[in-house]
Amino acid sequence: MEENEDSGLGNIKVVCRFRPLNQKEKEISMQTCVDFSPDKRTVHVRAQSESAEPLKFNFDYVFDPSSHQSSVYDVAAKPVVESVMQGFNGTVFAYGQTSSGKTFTMSGPDFTDQDLMGIIPRMVGTVFDQIAMSEEYLEFQVKVSYCEIYMEKIKDLLEPSKNNLKIHEDRIRGVYISGISERYANDDQEVYDLMALGLDNREVGYTNMNAGSSRSHSIFIITISQSNTKDFSSKVGKLYLVDLAGSEKVGKTGAEGKRLEEAKNINKSLTTLGQVISALTDGKSTHVPYRDSKLTRVLQDSLGGNSKTTLIVTCSPSPYNESETVSTLRFGIRAKAIKNKPKVNREYTVAELKLLLSKSREEIVMKDKRIFELETSLKQSGIQIPEIIESTEDEDSSFLNMSKASEYDEVIQELEEARTRLSEECQASSLLRQELGVTQTDLESLKAVNEYMMKELEKANNLNKALKTSSEAKDEKICTLTDVNEKLVEEVKALTEKELKLEQAVIGKDVELEQLRTDVKKLQAALLEKESEIKTQWEDFDTDEGVQKVGSASTIPSWDLMKEEKELWDNEKKLLVVDLQNKTNSIISLNQQLDEFKKKCKELEVALNRDEKDLQTENKILQRSLEQLTKKYHILSAKKAKLKIEGKANEKKMKRITDKCTELENKVNHYREKYKSAKFSLKQINLQQETARASISHFGGVPHLNIRKTIAGGSALSRRTLTFAARQNILTEP
Numbered sequence: 001m002e003e004n005e006d007s008g009l010g011n012i013k014v015v016c017r018f019r020p021l022n023q024k025e026k027e028i029s030m031q032t033c034v035d036f037s038p039d040k041r042t043v044h045v046r047a048q049s050e051s052a053e054p055l056k057f058n059f060d061y062v063f064d065p066s067s068h069q070s071s072v073y074d075v076a077a078k079p080v081v082e083s084v085m086q087g088f089n090g091t092v093f094a095y096g097q098t099s100s101g102k103t104f105t106m107s108g109p110d111f112t113d114q115d116l117m118g119i120i121p122r123m124v125g126t127v128f129d130q131i132a133m134s135e136e137y138l139e140f141q142v143k144v145s146y147c148e149i150y151m152e153k154i155k156d157l158l159e160p161s162k163n164n165l166k167i168h169e170d171r172i173r174g175v176y177i178s179g180i181s182e183r184y185a186n187d188d189q190e191v192y193d194l195m196a197l198g199l200d201n202r203e204v205g206y207t208n209m210n211a212g213s214s215r216s217h218s219i220f221i222i223t224i225s226q227s228n229t230k231d232f233s234s235k236v237g238k239l240y241l242v243d244l245a246g247s248e249k250v251g252k253t254g255a256e257g258k259r260l261e262e263a264k265n266i267n268k269s270l271t272t273l274g275q276v277i278s279a280l281t282d283g284k285s286t287h288v289p290y291r292d293s294k295l296t297r298v299l300q301d302s303l304g305g306n307s308k309t310t311l312i313v314t315c316s317p318s319p320y321n322e323s324e325t326v327s328t329l330r331f332g333i334r335a336k337a338i339k340n341k342p343k344v345n346r347e348y349t350v351a352e353l354k355l356l357l358s359k360s361r362e363e364i365v366m367k368d369k370r371i372f373e374l375e376t377s378l379k380q381s382g383i384q385i386p387e388i389i390e391s392t393e394d395e396d397s398s399f400l401n402m403s404k405a406s407e408y409d410e411v412i413q414e415l416e417e418a419r420t421r422l423s424e425e426c427q428a429s430s431l432l433r434q435e436l437g438v439t440q441t442d443l444e445s446l447k448a449v450n451e452y453m454m455k456e457l458e459k460a461n462n463l464n465k466a467l468k469t470s471s472e473a474k475d476e477k478i479c480t481l482t483d484v485n486e487k488l489v490e491e492v493k494a495l496t497e498k499e500l501k502l503e504q505a506v507i508g509k510d511v512e513l514e515q516l517r518t519d520v521k522k523l524q525a526a527l528l529e530k531e532s533e534i535k536t537q538w539e540d541f542d543t544d545e546g547v548q549k550v551g552s553a554s555t556i557p558s559w560d561l562m563k564e565e566k567e568l569w570d571n572e573k574k575l576l577v578v579d580l581q582n583k584t585n586s587i588i589s590l591n592q593q594l595d596e597f598k599k600k601c602k603e604l605e606v607a608l609n610r611d612e613k614d615l616q617t618e619n620k621i622l623q624r625s626l627e628q629l630t631k632k633y634h635i636l637s638a639k640k641a642k643l644k645i646e647g648k649a650n651e652k653k654m655k656r657i658t659d660k661c662t663e664l665e666n667k668v669n670h671y672r673e674k675y676k677s678a679k680f681s682l683k684q685i686n687l688q689q690e691t692a693r694a695s696i697s698h699f700g701g702v703p704h705l706n707i708r709k710t711i712a713g714g715s716a717l718s719r720r721t722l723t724f725a726a727r728q729n730i731l732t733e734p
């Protein structure tokens, strides 16, 4: 797998894909607004007004609506995937209006369908095929990460609980998402499973334009590390497959509420993407606003950095979407001007450098031997060694060569020593690192304990406060209840007095009633007597004798008088009956009132008793809780004092540990510096050797000690068994 390790400046490849008209667009018009030229590089967009000229756009490739998923993959993505297999970084991303076919192109509607599968599942096939075809001495590791940027937050789609990942940058790794989960995959199926897992966790929603619209930018990352077991070299290629959320006009998509917020975020990040592209291509901007959105920050290396990048712009051919199609195509045209600087991500390990050195030394010894043989045979054949060569054999030159040779030997020896020292220091450094790790863990756990203690202290203080407040509230309640109790006692007193008065009044009324009853009885008796008298008189009166008797009896009152008297009696009787009735009614109502008062009194008594009991119980409870609170308060105060002491001790311990950490970090830095300078001196020695070798051969001396940095080439291709160095389910970046 040899390849030019620095492919120099390279423009981003931009291809454009048109999908077929969808049902909604067909209902508006069966016409399209685009024409494709046979060279497959140009598309013309017909303007809707008759007078305007069609717009012409040139791309690296134009896919018309009849294009197959496989041809899009072969042109747009396969070359990038192949570069990633050689240690380059690669990016393939899809940009376009919502519902224009980005997800269809990147993932496809079904990853198991050979015709419909999109770029991501096809890329998996290429990766594992290439691994199977590579040299046997190469070892690969394939790691998969999957995340989405939703509302300016990066969510890990393989571990959705990680939903606000941060972006970091360092010299070795470039820009990367810190803490994202990376899962090893052994074959196609394992990658598909991870894709399916990630897709399940994606943020999608319904809009007027697309029932399954992606509401986030999704990024599928596949990292392929390869190590060469022969020369110990290693390379890492990272491939970013990005399905951007669709740019949209909120009016057309009918976004409102949550959808509107999402749309605003999507449009904002896409605008920043446009600004980054403008800054990279206008030739005058000094600042590229990568940091203005998470999307551009993640894609920093893909846009103007270390990556082989293909942009796929997806469009609708419908006149209904003409303005969006034109703006998407213009975006693609601007992006075409971006220049990237892709290079192979490789590092020489110490083992690799040692191997190179020992190989070169072997080579030099072999060559020295060969030169000696040739010189001997030349001399034996009587062939004179040319003047210039002989002149190098004068004493000075030979001394020079000898001294140079011994100098080289010394240098090599020094180098060996430096390497031994370096490896020892590396070991020491790794030990120190381990120690640092342990100390840091200790520090972390101490910090955690401290934090926990502080929280506990705070909780205790809060509890104390709450208890004080509740105790005060209870005191207040006791006061109020005592007041209420006193009022109730007074009320009961007043009621008892009222009851007594009422009872007395009732007794009086009873007496009165009894009197009335006697009067009534008397009256009734008198009435009855009178009636019988009248009756007798009437009977007498009815007979003639009676009349005569009556008539003769001058003492007997006249008939009219008697009648009048009877009426008077009747009236009096009626009045007496009414009076009697009234008195009976008033007695009944008085009895009722009395009953009611008695009832009320009883109720009040019960309530009073109950309240008194409640008050007593509450009082007891309050007293008990007050006692408990006081105890707790004392315990907490003691704990607080203890925590303070412990906190101080912990602070001291932390300070000691921090100092130790700084010391260890300094040591590590010191070893790093030493490592760097040793690497540099190795380079210098190599250069010196090269120069010396050149000067020796220029003077015709004996060439020797030729050290070259070469990567051992491979033999013929053969199917290899894929070896995965370390296989584990989840590997989180350090």
Ligand SMILES: Nc1ncnc2c1ncn2[C@@H]1O[C@H](COP(=O)(O)OP(=O)(O)OP(=O)(O)O)[C@@H](O)[C@H]1O
Pocket: 018, 019, 020, 022, 065, 096, 097, 098, 099, 100, 101, 102, 103, 104, 105, 109, 210, 212, 213, 214, 215, 244, 245, 246, 247, 314
């Ligand atoms: N080339 C194509 N051939 C056939 N159907 C397609 C093609 N491209 C897209 N479609 C269909 O169009 C619809 C919208 O496509 P897709 O979801 O890929 O759009 P999108 O650009 O990802 O949208 P959004 O930005 O809203 O997520 C889907 O039903 C899809 O199957």
